[in-house]
Amino acid sequence: MSYRPAAWLWLVVLMTMAPLALANETPTQDTPDPNAVVLAHANAVPPGGGYEWKDTGVPYDVTHLGDLVIGRSKKGTYCCGVTFAVAVRAATDLGLLEDKTLDQVKQLRHDWYGTVKEGAETLCVEGLERLGIGHAVAHDDAKAGDFVQFWRTNKSGHSVIFLRWITDDNGQRVGVEYWSSQKSTDGVGKRTEYLAGAPGHSGKVDPERFYIGRLHATPGAAPNPAE
Numbered sequence: 001m002s003y004r005p006a007a008w009l010w011l012v013v014l015m016t017m018a019p020l021a022l023a024n025e026t027p028t029q030d031t032p033d034p035n036a037v038v039l040a041h042a043n044a045v046p047p048g049g050g051y052e053w054k055d056t057g058v059p060y061d062v063t064h065l066g067d068l069v070i071g072r073s074k075k076g077t078y079c080c081g082v083t084f085a086v087a088v089r090a091a092t093d094l095g096l097l098e099d100k101t102l103d104q105v106k107q108l109r110h111d112w113y114g115t116v117k118e119g120a121e122t123l124c125v126e127g128l129e130r131l132g133i134g135h136a137v138a139h140d141d142a143k144a145g146d147f148v149q150f151w152r153t154n155k156s157g158h159s160v161i162f163l164r165w166i167t168d169d170n171g172q173r174v175g176v177e178y179w180s181s182q183k184s185t186d187g188v189g190k191r192t193e194y195l196a197g198a199p200g201h202s203g204k205v206d207p208e209r210f211y212i213g214r215l216h217a218t219p220g221a222a223p224n225p226a227e
Contacts, residue, residue: 003063003089034215035145038090042145042161042179045086049187050076057081057181059188062088064097064105077181079159082188083124083147084112086161087215095219096133104131112159123149124159125213132220137212139173148178151209153196158182162212166192174198176205 045059055073058081062069069088073081088105091097097105110116111127119126124147128134137146146162158180166175175194181187194203 003061003092032094032217033145034090034094034217035143037093038086038145038147038161038215041086041089041093045082045188047188048185049181051078051181051183051185051187052076053078055081058085060085062109064088064092064100064102067102069102069105070109076187079180079182080113080123082181083159083161084109087112087124087128087147091133091215094215094217096216098219100131100133107131121209122211122213125149125211128213128215134213134215137214139207139210139212142212145214147213147215148176149211149213150176151206152204153206154204163190166194168199173207174201175203176210 049059052073052075055075055078056070057073057078058070059072059077061072062085070081070084088097088108108127108131111119111130112124114120114123119130122136125134125136128147129136134147142148142162142165144161144163148160148162149157150160151157158178160178160180163177163179165173166177168174173195175192175198177190177192179188179190182189182191185191193205194201195205195207196203197207
């Protein structure tokens with residue numbers, strides 16, 4: 001069954017109930033907030049469900065205009081898969097994929113999963129910018145519902161949806177709370193990790209290799225100059 005964009009009323013109701021959504025992130029029919037749409041779709045994915053990196057990683061069939069982009073994982077999810085699935089549904093609801101071909105959306109998947117050399121460092125951010133449906137965001141402007149690809153000092157990486165920065169008593173960033181699929185949460189769930197070098201923590205997240213991307217609010221929209 002192909003995915004059909006939900007009505008805006010459904011999104012507003014869902015986000016009212018969603019624990020991931022923030023109070024000021026409810027979109028209106030005239031000015032949708034892309035981050036609120038992302039959070040609504042993230043919250044719609046059941047927590048847990050198992051972690052399995054050898055399958056497709058997606059929690060449901062990902063489709064574009066009725067055609068299959070990638071099939072549902074049979075055993076569980078993993079980071080690139082679950083965040084990609086949410087990104088496609090959110091982008092569909094926002095009308096960002098209406099003029100995109102199936103091959104273009106499949107290319108987005110390859111960028112997102114890091115299966116091509118070009119953009120292998122920033123992954124999801126490269127994919128959003130290449131397809132013209134999103135843009136890079138500075139660390140200071142990050143907000144819940146942004147997509148992130150980060151790397152750790154032990155050379156592992158993670159594809160996540162940003163929730164918030166963790167700060168110390170002086171307001172300095174020491175960690176990040178995010179939503180994704182990982183072994184520690186047996187699949188889908190929220191997790192906190194700390195930045196490498198943060199005082200009082202043994203974190204491994206490399207702040208120099210922390211890349212943030214955000215969906216455009218409408219097709220062809222330019223990023224806000226403040227971002």
